[in-house]
Amino acid sequence: MKEKILKAIDKNSKLTAKELAMMLGSTEEEIEKNIKEMEENHVICGYPTLINWDCFENERVTAIIEVKVTPQRGQGFDKIAERIYRFEEVTTCYLVSGNYDLAVIIEGRSMREIANFVAEKLSPLEAVVSCATNFVLRKYKEHGMPLVGEAKEDERMLITP
Amino acid sequence: MRNPLGKKITDIQPSGIRKFFDIVSEMKDAISLGVGEPDFDTPWHIREEGIYSLEHGKTFYTSNAGLKELKVEITNYLRRRFALDYKADGEVLVTVGGSEAIDVACRVMLDPGDEVLIPQPSYVSYLPCVVMADGVPVTIELKEENEFRLTKEQVLAAVTDKTKILILPFPNNPTGSIMTREDLEEIAEVVKEKDLFVISDEIYSELTYSGDHVSIASLPGMKERTIVINGFSKSYAMTGWRLGYACGPAEIIKQMIKMHQFAIMCAPTNSQYAAVEALKNGDKDVCTMREAYDQRRRYLVERLNSMGLTCFEPLGAFYVFPSIKCTGMTSDEFATSLLKEQKVAVVPGTAFGDCGEGFLRISYAYSIENLKKALDRIEVFMSEHSKNN
Known part of the structure; x- marks a missing residue:
């Protein structure tokens, strides 16, 4: 059930x-x-709304930051991840396999705001080795739902056998 | 100038659905619960395959009976899902939707005067197809007290020495009723005893909600007497691709291929390539859609029953067939007033045969939000029209 x-x-x-x-x-x-x-049990952690801010008047900037870190003795990645995800600008934070360790998604009002966050908050953290910031140009799909294109109308004929 | 038209076609009544469609289409912002096709888009991987086939220039005829690869996949699928054992060569015909298969089957099996048993309420095409094939339609009224299933007694009462074919439309549009294995065994007995053939329209076979569909052709001694008709429209949400198929004894299929060859050549090539993908990798999509339909079905049945539009639990297709007896209105009156007053379109049961009087067909090929909105309006309508008020 x-x-x-x-x-x-x-x-x-x-x-x-x-x-x-x-x-x-x-x-x-x-x-x-x-x-x-x-x-x-934290299986359900909340009930947020999927918002396409691009369709709303005040624009937002989203960036995906690839962060390389040095894991700390005894605490692995968790401690440093926590120090990062606690910033309220961070909307998503994953530990990933591959060329970097943490995928951090942040949202800000402008590119400058995000640049400041990376330069002043994220990079100076001792465990952070490097950051590569990728700005999102366009969002196509989130949470399994397309964000682009017009609201889909029912194209079926109204009555069919 | 003399009459350009033949008598057979002009004598056939236009579909009751058509009449109602004209009224609905003039109505702005009506919510419709009247469609007979899935609301889902064709799953992307299937569409992708169709696009790929276009990109790679698959723009020619296929062989008349259909792409070899598709015929093989169809037989694999029927074996896997319904324990039906057909040979890809000679026992399968790929058609332009299930509708063409119904038409062609009637045309090759009937001689003038042969009687065809058609249980009603049912899909609107059987009767005209039989008439155009010079057959004589004999309708059997399915009863609410039997949950609109066909009984052995009903068949026996309708059979004459001219009866040749029984049409078996289950899971049923518009009632949503299904036939269990036991029900079918009884019918099969009569069919064999009276030496009849069966055209079994199983287009909704993937949409059953109490265990898997049983095909009458899988019962002992029935394969040689049955044309199984199925297709991609309902199970894979592929109505616009126009693709169905018929399977049956080689002797009958051979003549159906001949007819199909002269009238159609072959089913659309791109649709056939897409259908191969559907059968190979589409089981998961079918499950997802079935689950969604099932949720809507439960929601709809419970709400309709609670507002006095009583219905038995439909276990197949995507229709509910509630009784409107408590309102004292005819199906036509109910559907017309509901449309005028609350702007909700449903189909009067009479569109599927006279014995659909007193019932409505409500489709749940809509999102829950849509159903909710429509049902709220029907609830208002019912509180204003209930005879008890």
């Missing part, structure tokens, strides 16, 4: 417990209980 709930709300967190109960053939209480459990 939990997996069914997660799959259903993955793309639409607005579904109510009552609706989920009908869709999944369960009861409202059962759904609420499961969701609560998953919230407590």
Whole structure:
């Protein structure tokens, strides 16, 4: 049941417990209980909204920063990752395999703001060996949902056999 | 000038759906629950394959019966999913949608005066196809108390010594009903006893919600008496590609290929290449879509029942067929007033045969948000029209 709930709300967190109960053939209480459990276990960590800021008046700049770090004795990457992800400019932070260690995605109001963050906050950290900043030019798809193109209209004929 | 038209076609009534379509299309901002095709786009990897085939100049006819590779994949698929065993060479014909297969099957099997049993409510094409093939349609009224399944007794009551074919439209459009293995075994018995043939339209075979679909052709002694019709429209959301197929005894398929060759040449080449990809790598897409339909189905059935539009639990296709008896209206009145007052379009049950009177076909090939909006409006409509008020 939990997996069914997660799959259903993955793309639409607005579904109510009552609706989920009908869709999944369960009861409202059962759904609420499961969701609560998953919230407590951090399976469900929040209910954010997928916003395409490019369509909104005040523009934002997003950058993906490739960060190489020196892992610290006894704490591996976790400590340094935490020091980085705690900055509120950081929206996403992954430890990755490959040519660098941390993929850090940050959002700012301007390129200057991001440049300042990298120069003043990120690079000076002792464990950070190097940073390569990639500015995002256009967002096509996030969270499995396309961000570009016009809202898709139902092109089917209204009544068909 | 003399009449340019033949009598056979002019005598056929236009589809009830068409009539209602004309009313709906004049209505601005109506929400429709009236379509008979999936709301999903064709999965991208399948479209990609279609594009690739165009890029690589696959723009010629294929052989009449269809691409060899596709025929092989179809037989693999039917074996894997429904335990049907066909030879790619000689027992498969790739057609322009399931509809062409129905038409061609009727044309090659019927002589003037042969009777064809057509259970109704059902898809709108069977009757005209039979008539155009000089057959005599004999309808069997499916009953709500049987959950719109066909019973042995009903077939026996309708069979005469002229009966040649039984059309078996399950999972059913518009009722959503299915036939279980036991139901089919009973029918198969009669079919063999009375020496009939079956045209089994299994286009919704991937959309069942209580275990896998059973094909009558997989029952003992039935393969040689059955034309199985299936296609890509519903299972892979490929309606616009126009691709279906028929499988059956070589003797019948051979004549169907002849007819198809003269009328059509071959099914669209690009669609055939895309369909190969669908059958090879599309199982996962089918599962995802089935799961989504299933959620909507439960949601719809529960809400309709709670507002007095009672329906049995439909276990196939993507339609619910609720009764509107509690309103005292006819199907036509209900659908027309609902459209005028609440701007929601549904199809009157009568579009699928006279015995659809008292019912509506509501499609759930729509997103949950869409269904929610439409159902809220139907709820308002019901509270205003309920006879108990």
